[in-house]
Amino acid sequence: MFTGIVEEMGRVVDLDVEGRSARITVGARAVLEDAKLGDSVAVAGVCLTVTQLGEGSFSADVMPETMARTGLGALRVGDPVNLERAVRADGRLGGHVVSGHVDGQGVVAVIEPGVAWLTMAIDLPEELARFVAPQGSIAVDGVSLTVVGIEGVRFTVGLIPTTLEVTTLGGLRVGDRVNLETDILAKYVARLVAGVPA
Numbered sequence: 001m002f003t004g005i006v007e008e009m010g011r012v013v014d015l016d017v018e019g020r021s022a023r024i025t026v027g028a029r030a031v032l033e034d035a036k037l038g039d040s041v042a043v044a045g046v047c048l049t050v051t052q053l054g055e056g057s058f059s060a061d062v063m064p065e066t067m068a069r070t071g072l073g074a075l076r077v078g079d080p081v082n083l084e085r086a087v088r089a090d091g092r093l094g095g096h097v098v099s100g101h102v103d104g105q106g107v108v109a110v111i112e113p114g115v116a117w118l119t120m121a122i123d124l125p126e127e128l129a130r131f132v133a134p135q136g137s138i139a140v141d142g143v144s145l146t147v148v149g150i151e152g153v154r155f156t157v158g159l160i161p162t163t164l165e166v167t168t169l170g171g172l173r174v175g176d177r178v179n180l181e182t183d184i185l186a187k188y189v190a191r192l193v194a195g196v197p198a
Contacts, residue, residue: 002042004095004137004144006082006167007031010043012075013057020064022073024048027057031083040086040100044168045142045179046070047086047100070102070179080168082142095144096137102179103128106140108172109154118164119148120172121156124180129153130190131182139181143167 010028024043031041035058039050048060067073075081087093103125110121122140124132132138132155136147145157164170172178 001087002084002098002100003087003093004098004139004142005084006143007084009080009166009168010083012077012079012081014077015075017073020067022062022067023059024062024072025057025059026081026083028083031085032058042084042100042142044072044081045100045139045181046072046102069104071105071177080171082167084142097184098139098144098181099184101181103182104180105177106180108174108176108178111174117158117160119156119158121154122178123154126153128180128182131186136186137183141168141178143169
């Protein structure tokens with residue numbers, strides 16, 4: 001489990017794609033401080049398992065389902081990625097409950113600069129729109145954000161200067177694709193309301 005509070009931006013050192021799967025190697029510092037094999041690290045919002053540790057880097061295997069559902073396969077060497085270690089049971093839950101299981105990808109539709117912040121509108125897949133609510137939570141490339149508003153399949157978030165500086169969201173442009181994870185509570189409630197058997 002994660003919180004959506006990014007610890008650092010790492011950089012893709014290598015991406016070895018084989019068919020529908022891949023092995024990604026990411027350069028990092030903070031998330032390696034106490035890292036060991038088998039640890040979970042969210043990379044651009046995707047929960048991955050550390051399979052190899054190097055000098056200043058870690059590697060993880062990416063399965064076909066993950067490649068199909070997320071933007072990891074589109075990364076290139078040198079690209080920045082948001083990184084977060086799994087939350088400790090005695091840690092603070094500063095963002096919201098994030099599983100690292102990406103629901104799908106969205107597309108940045110509008111970026112409107114403000115005085116000291118900016119507003120970003122993102123189009124999401126139609127089947128995910130029902131899980132997004134004003135003042136609710138959503139993870140965008142692993143960053144915990146509050147939804148300002150939603151209309152149809154487009155939701156809006158506000159990004160403060162710190163978020164723009166310490167995450168990859170500050171480098172996004174209109175047309176860029178982002179990994180989205182909707183609020184896990186909303187998904188469970190929708191399933192219960194629909195009467196899906198346990």
